[in-house]
Amino acid sequence: MPDPAPLLSALREALGDAAVRCPSADEPLLAHLQDWRQRYRGLALAVVSPASTEEVAAVVRLCAAHGTGIVPQGGNTSLVGGAVPDESGQQIVLSLQRLNRVLDIDPLNLSMTVQAGCVLAQVQDAARAEGLLFPLSLASEGSCTIGGVLATNAGGTQVLRYGMARELCLGLEVVTAQGDIWRKLKGLRKDNSGYDLRDLVIGSEGTLGIVTAACLKLYPQPASRLAGLLRCPHIDAATALLQLARQQLDAELTGLEAMAAHPVALTHRHLPQLAAVAQALMPAALDGTAATTAPPAMLADAPWLVLLDTASPRPEAALRASLEALLAEALSQGLIDEALVSHNEAQYRAMWALREAIPMAEKLAGQMVKHDIGVPSSRIPAFLRATVPALQQAFPGCQVVCFGHLGDGNLHFNVQGPPDMPAPAFLATHEQAVNGIVYAQVQALGGTISAEHGIGRLKREALADHQEPVATQWMRAIKAALDPAGTLNPRRLVP
Amino acid sequence: MPDPAPLLSALREALGDAAVRCPSADEPLLAHLQDWRQRYRGLALAVVSPASTEEVAAVVRLCAAHGTGIVPQGGNTSLVGGAVPDESGQQIVLSLQRLNRVLDIDPLNLSMTVQAGCVLAQVQDAARAEGLLFPLSLASEGSCTIGGVLATNAGGTQVLRYGMARELCLGLEVVTAQGDIWRKLKGLRKDNSGYDLRDLVIGSEGTLGIVTAACLKLYPQPASRLAGLLRCPHIDAATALLQLARQQLDAELTGLEAMAAHPVALTHRHLPQLAAVAQALMPAALDGTAATTAPPAMLADAPWLVLLDTASPRPEAALRASLEALLAEALSQGLIDEALVSHNEAQYRAMWALREAIPMAEKLAGQMVKHDIGVPSSRIPAFLRATVPALQQAFPGCQVVCFGHLGDGNLHFNVQGPPDMPAPAFLATHEQAVNGIVYAQVQALGGTISAEHGIGRLKREALADHQEPVATQWMRAIKAALDPAGTLNPRRLVP
Numbered sequence: 001m002p003d004p005a006p007l008l009s010a011l012r013e014a015l016g017d018a019a020v021r022c023p024s025a026d027e028p029l030l031a032h033l034q035d036w037r038q039r040y041r042g043l044a045l046a047v048v049s050p051a052s053t054e055e056v057a058a059v060v061r062l063c064a065a066h067g068t069g070i071v072p073q074g075g076n077t078s079l080v081g082g083a084v085p086d087e088s089g090q091q092i093v094l095s096l097q098r099l100n101r102v103l104d105i106d107p108l109n110l111s112m113t114v115q116a117g118c119v120l121a122q123v124q125d126a127a128r129a130e131g132l133l134f135p136l137s138l139a140s141e142g143s144c145t146i147g148g149v150l151a152t153n154a155g156g157t158q159v160l161r162y163g164m165a166r167e168l169c170l171g172l173e174v175v176t177a178q179g180d181i182w183r184k185l186k187g188l189r190k191d192n193s194g195y196d197l198r199d200l201v202i203g204s205e206g207t208l209g210i211v212t213a214a215c216l217k218l219y220p221q222p223a224s225r226l227a228g229l230l231r232c233p234h235i236d237a238a239t240a241l242l243q244l245a246r247q248q249l250d251a252e253l254t255g256l257e258a259m260a261a262h263p264v265a266l267t268h269r270h271l272p273q274l275a276a277v278a279q280a281l282m283p284a285a286l287d288g289t290a291a292t293t294a295p296p297a298m299l300a301d302a303p304w305l306v307l308l309d310t311a312s313p314r315p316e317a318a319l320r321a322s323l324e325a326l327l328a329e330a331l332s333q334g335l336i337d338e339a340l341v342s343h344n345e346a347q348y349r350a351m352w353a354l355r356e357a358i359p360m361a362e363k364l365a366g367q368m369v370k371h372d373i374g375v376p377s378s379r380i381p382a383f384l385r386a387t388v389p390a391l392q393q394a395f396p397g398c399q400v401v402c403f404g405h406l407g408d409g410n411l412h413f414n415v416q417g418p419p420d421m422p423a424p425a426f427l428a429t430h431e432q433a434v435n436g437i438v439y440a441q442v443q444a445l446g447g448t449i450s451a452e453h454g455i456g457r458l459k460r461e462a463l464a465d466h467q468e469p470v471a472t473q474w475m476r477a478i479k480a481a482l483d484p485a486g487t488l489n490p491r492r493l494v495p
Numbered sequence: 496m497p498d499p500a501p502l503l504s505a506l507r508e509a510l511g512d513a514a515v516r517c518p519s520a521d522e523p524l525l526a527h528l529q530d531w532r533q534r535y536r537g538l539a540l541a542v543v544s545p546a547s548t549e550e551v552a553a554v555v556r557l558c559a560a561h562g563t564g565i566v567p568q569g570g571n572t573s574l575v576g577g578a579v580p581d582e583s584g585q586q587i588v589l590s591l592q593r594l595n596r597v598l599d600i601d602p603l604n605l606s607m608t609v610q611a612g613c614v615l616a617q618v619q620d621a622a623r624a625e626g627l628l629f630p631l632s633l634a635s636e637g638s639c640t641i642g643g644v645l646a647t648n649a650g651g652t653q654v655l656r657y658g659m660a661r662e663l664c665l666g667l668e669v670v671t672a673q674g675d676i677w678r679k680l681k682g683l684r685k686d687n688s689g690y691d692l693r694d695l696v697i698g699s700e701g702t703l704g705i706v707t708a709a710c711l712k713l714y715p716q717p718a719s720r721l722a723g724l725l726r727c728p729h730i731d732a733a734t735a736l737l738q739l740a741r742q743q744l745d746a747e748l749t750g751l752e753a754m755a756a757h758p759v760a761l762t763h764r765h766l767p768q769l770a771a772v773a774q775a776l777m778p779a780a781l782d783g784t785a786a787t788t789a790p791p792a793m794l795a796d797a798p799w800l801v802l803l804d805t806a807s808p809r810p811e812a813a814l815r816a817s818l819e820a821l822l823a824e825a826l827s828q829g830l831i832d833e834a835l836v837s838h839n840e841a842q843y844r845a846m847w848a849l850r851e852a853i854p855m856a857e858k859l860a861g862q863m864v865k866h867d868i869g870v871p872s873s874r875i876p877a878f879l880r881a882t883v884p885a886l887q888q889a890f891p892g893c894q895v896v897c898f899g900h901l902g903d904g905n906l907h908f909n910v911q912g913p914p915d916m917p918a919p920a921f922l923a924t925h926e927q928a929v930n931g932i933v934y935a936q937v938q939a940l941g942g943t944i945s946a947e948h949g950i951g952r953l954k955r956e957a958l959a960d961h962q963e964p965v966a967t968q969w970m971r972a973i974k975a976a977l978d979p980a981g982t983l984n985p986r987r988l989v990p
Contacts, residue, residue, distance in 0.1 A: 251746030
């Protein structure tokens with residue numbers, strides 16, 4: 001192993017001592033070395049925190065000169081181990097968190113320019129302060145950074161209307177593997193001058209360049225928003241409801257989330273405090289009379305709950321009329337058999353709180369084999385009909401925790417071991433076999449093994465098995481062309 | 496020069512004699528060798544017309560083995576010389592026109608799969624027959640192919656709402672420079688499994704791979720559509736109107752086109768038959784009483800005409816109410832001083848006919864120095880205030896023909912020489928100097944020299960001057976990595 005001292009002292013000279021921290025017993029820096037799901041715990045030579053794009057470039061040049069791998073890191077919320085170092089202790093974690101300024105907002109162009117280390121919620125707030133909307137929203141928005149959001153092309157709950165991170169980005173500033181700076185922070189909606197390098201960097205998980213700033217697309221703030229919580233008798237009804245909602249609401253449909261009965265039951269079991277939230281949905285909550293003691297029955301017994309999110313530039317009454325017309329039609333077609341529409345902001349938030357509680361309930365329920373699959377939304381029912389019985393046959397007593405972004409054809413499809421087997425043992429023993437069953441169906445239906453979480457470390461080998469060989473060849477050729485020394489996020493994403 | 500006979504006989508053996516045509520005096524094949532603007536007239540060894548993806552791959556393998564360059568061609572409607580061969584006579588034109596089948600439509604997934612040689616209008620029609628919308632629309636839609644549309648990331652008149660070709664594509668099938676086939680015709684709205692190879696191929700103008708098929712995004716057909724033709728006193732009013740329209744109409748605003756007085760005057764001068772179209776806009780046309788003899792005065796004297804396009808899932812009366820509320824507000828703010836709203840489909844089409852007549856009127860008015868610039872829409876007024884006087888000072892008597900997609904910050908900004916100089920002479924003598932003035936302002940304002948037409952042959956040198964050196968390095972590295980022999984569309988796009 002090479003002596004790390006010369007690199008560390010060069011980094012300290014370039015950035016100052018405080019910006020170069022080495023993990024130690026006193027300061028283990030675990031927040032930078034372990035992933036959120038606690039599946040990977042790495043080591044690192046140092047956690048380096050540059051304060052400017054130029055300092056990022058200097059770090060890259062120094063590491064390249066010393067042959068040291070760099071793991072770029074924003075809020076360290078990757079769900080696939082993409083943002084933590086390996087176990088060698090030879091890599092540098094490059095934290096972007098000090099690049100956290102909003103640089104510019106252009107209301108007339110509906111765009112804003114921010115540094116990569118801005119937290120997503122901070123970006124949303126800055127837009128809102130100008131009466132504008134940055135629509136990307138996801139569970140970790142209080143800690144994930146915009147640089148990480150773009151490096152992983154994050155999705156979230158508003159994709160149906162506004163697209164993933166890629167579609168919300170107009171321009172980038174990127175530090176290359178050679179330590180050069182590519183500045184293209186342009187706020188252009190149309191630009192056909194050359195290869196689409198922006199979209200190549202977006203979603204490349206830090207393996208082709210380090211995002212240091214971005215120009216983002218904004219939207220006017222909607223005048224009104226409403227949610228509907230709907231009970232669907234079966235999954236075919238839920239997908240038919242999606243089609244009807246797109247037809248009747250078009251762009252006023254902003255999200256459509258589905259939750260099977262089991263994940264809803266998990267929230268009841270592990271998060272009893274949600275009962276108070278659910279009571280906000282009772283009719284009694286509307287007129288201020290005494291609260292009932294139980295949440296609506298549909299929360300307990302729905303085969304599928306669908307959360308339908310809407311927003312409009314029109315007044316709330318007009319949006320409500322459109323939404324109620326949709327629900328009346330869905331009721332008459334038998335696509336839903338019970339429906340609640342939010343009557344105030346508290347109810348709107350309560351409906352979302354029920355949906356957003358699922359990942360926490362899952363975490364409390366113990367480790368699972370997790371998937372983030374996507375198939376065309378027309379094939380979701382076929383996927384479930386094939387996969388759930390196959391799993392139950394292979395692992396009697398296992399339970400599927402299925403919920404997610406039905407409107408985008410993206411389900412979080414997680415598998416919980418049988419009650420008589422400890423969760424860590426199930427994960428350790430059967431993860432590969434579970435993946436084999438799930439991914440075979442995904443592939444047969446023209447789907448993806450990673451709809452929004454990315455590949456990182458967790459799915460790197462699986463990617464090579466589930467994409468065309470030509471795609472693997474192209475990825476390797478592009479990586480070799482742009483980062484020939486392999487300095488940037490080594491052994492992540494690229495098979 | 497190598498003997499072409501072995502390649503030609505190998506191609507004939509692979510594809511059949513009829514699919515390999517050599518230009519001759521009897522059959523000059525000019526439709527394949529000359530561009531639509533008649534700026535470039537090339538030669539070719541042969542025009543080759545494979546009938547399947549496998550035949551495209553065979554052609555590529557044979558040409559690669561013989562060291563022969565391939566120019567992929569769809570409808571040959573490139574405006575930058577991207578789809579015609581050079582003058583060497585050593586290249587092959589590979590026409591995709593026989594790959595012209597609609598392969599599949601999935602209404603529940605809102606997607607369709609088509610071969611690359613399908614004409615854009617054919618794709619629109621196939622979607623419409625299912626009650627669905629493929630929203631991409633542009634002047635050459637009757638002859639351009641979907642493969643060319645994707646290879647050039649075409650824009651058009653509905654970008655404001657639906658995005659450019661890239662945003663309307665879910666999956667691709669591509670033949671690589673090695674003659675391999677990359678099949679990823681997936682209809683997924685979310686897919687974070689690996690680098691964004693799809694968007695790298697889209698807009699690469701045939702230099703990285705040959706698009707042979709695509710899976711496209713569809714939308715529900717709107718229930719209603721209306722257009723407004725508006726008289727704006729000045730360009731700042733037009734950009735303020737854009738902001739107001741986005742705020743009040745959000746996604747129901749599908750397009751916002753602007754036309755300066757001079758291009759409108761050109762349509763009156765060169766296309767007198769438009770007067771009949773314009774009469775459809777008179778109030779008298781509504782109640783069937785005798786037509787007046789003149790079109791509305793606003794067509795003759797507007798400093799800027801804005802065409803505002805809207806579509807909605809709501810009934811026409813509801814959309815009309817929203818549009819009229821917007822126009823009332825715009826009138827009261829002084830952003831417009833006269834407005835016509837379409838009252839029937841004939842009026843809707845007449846308004847668009849006036850806008851779409853401009854390119855033909857331009858063609859009849861003689862050659863011009865053409866530009867397809869983009870700047871943030873907030874900077875359009877600054878661009879015009881700086882550029883128009885600079886041109887008039889440098890070339891007294893010149894006229895600017897300015898119109899286009901104001902809603903996207905994209906203007907066609909064409910420069911007509913002084914009346915006392917023949918148009919070809921102005922173009923031959925002053926094109927470089929005119930470009931210098933226009934592009935300097937574009938660059939100063941953070942814009943692009945090609946918003947939607949691409950780079951092709953026309954702007955290849957200019958691209959190197961107007962993008963960051965890092966971008967040029969990346970483009971060259973990617974081209975060398977994926978097409979090391981330089982077989983695909985040689986000396987186009989990549990500086």
